[in-house]
Amino acid sequence: MAEEPRRREFGSFPKKPQKITPIATANGKSDEEFIRDYIKPSQEWTTWIHPLTQKIYSLEFLSSHELSKDDFRTCFGIIETTSGVDYKNSSVGWHPAMKRKEMKSPDLRYILVKDDSGAVHGFTSLMPTFENHEPVLYCYEVHLLPELQGSGLGKHLMNQLITIAENIPSTKKVMLTCFTSNLNGLKFYEKIGFTKDDFSPADRTLRGGKVVRPDYVILSRETAHRGLDGELRTIEDHDSDDIEI
Ligand SMILES: CC(C)(COP(=O)(O)OP(=O)(O)OC[C@H]1O[C@@H](n2cnc3c(N)ncnc32)[C@H](O)[C@@H]1OP(=O)(O)O)[C@@H](O)C(=O)NCCC(=O)NCCS
Numbered sequence: 609m610a611e612e613p614r615r616r617e618f619g620s621f622p623k624k625p626q627k628i629t630p631i632a633t634a635n636g637k638s639d640e641e642f643i644r645d646y647i648k649p650s651q652e653w654t655t656w657i658h659p660l661t662q663k664i665y666s667l668e669f670l671s672s673h674e675l676s677k678d679d680f681r682t683c684f685g686i687i688e689t690t691s692g693v694d695y696k697n698s699s700v701g702w703h704p705a706m707k708r709k710e711m712k713s714p715d716l717r718y719i720l721v722k723d724d725s726g727a728v729h730g731f732t733s734l735m736p737t738f739e740n741h742e743p744v745l746y747c748y749e750v751h752l753l754p755e756l757q758g759s760g761l762g763k764h765l766m767n768q769l770i771t772i773a774e775n776i777p778s779t780k781k782v783m784l785t786c787f788t789s790n791l792n793g794l795k796f797y798e799k800i801g802f803t804k805d806d807f808s809p810a811d812r813t814l815r816g817g818k819v820v821r822p823d824y825v826i827l828s829r830e831t832a833h834r835g836l837d838g839e840l841r842t843i844e845d846h847d848s849d850d851i852e853i
Contacts, residue, residue, distance in 0.1 A: 629743065630743065631737060631738060648771075658755075658756065663723065665721050665729065669718070672716040673714065679728050683733075684704075715737065718731055731749065732766070733747070735748060745779055745781075745782045748784075762796060778835045779835060780831060781829060781831060784802070786824065786827055805826040809824075
């Protein structure tokens with residue numbers, strides 16, 4: 609992968625911006641300010657009702673350093689449960705220490721999904737950052753335990769990320785990385801308007817003619833204003849395009 613331009617790969621870290629930018633401003637905000645300025649949540653924002661079981665879950669927004677040890681451990685366990693096999697079968701491999709370090713990245717923020725006993729059943733993590741010199745909102749993780757999969761919650765969480773990206777001035781897109789083996793994940797992202805990003809790694813042809821396909825793809829969805837600011841748009845406004853891998 610070394611010959612590709614710089615991109616966020618599993619287990620790598622973003623560079624800090626050198627000057628005050630809307631991204632640096634966003635990363636300098638407290639959680640309360642971040643919610644107020646970028647999510648602008650309604651009264652119902654913190655509550656999620658499962659459409660089939662009617663079970664009530666709460667959404668909690670917080671920075672990586674605010675995660676309790678128990679919640680951190682649960683989030684790590686959820687990643688291992690839902691995506692451990694994909695990591696282990698990939699060229700990246702599963703490296704718990706590296707993943708834990710990434711999960712504690714200072715500018716990383718979490719939206720936790722908790723049941724009424726306070727146990728975490730899913731989460732997403734996000735970071736305003738620069739990718740290929742462009743301001744983006746990077747989605748590091750989105751993972752739900754099986755009982756919440758297919759409930760519309762994944763889309764609801766991604767909608768929050770899109771709203772955040774729309775509200776941080778100059779942000780061009782929401783970006784993420786997905787293993788090509790995660791066909792359900794790819795279909796989900798396709799359905800909510802993500803397409804293969806221009807910086808996604810291309811196939812490589814070795815000297816002997818063998819074609820090596822990368823085992824992950826970088827996906828993105830542009831903000832409505834493409835970094836120039838503009839009106840808010842929700843996932844429902846998108847027609848889905850096939851993600852070619
Ligand atoms: C991926 C994940 C976050 C999606 O969340 P979800 O709650 O299951 O998805 P939703 O119910 O919100 O689905 C949103 C839309 O995508 C569609 N969709 C979701 N998965 C799909 C699939 N496998 N095939 C086709 N469509 C799918 C839904 O039908 C829905 O469409 P609609 O808006 O027309 O109703 C969740 O399934 C999950 O945690 N999976 C395991 C972990 C994982 O793979 N994470 C991604 C790592 S990159």
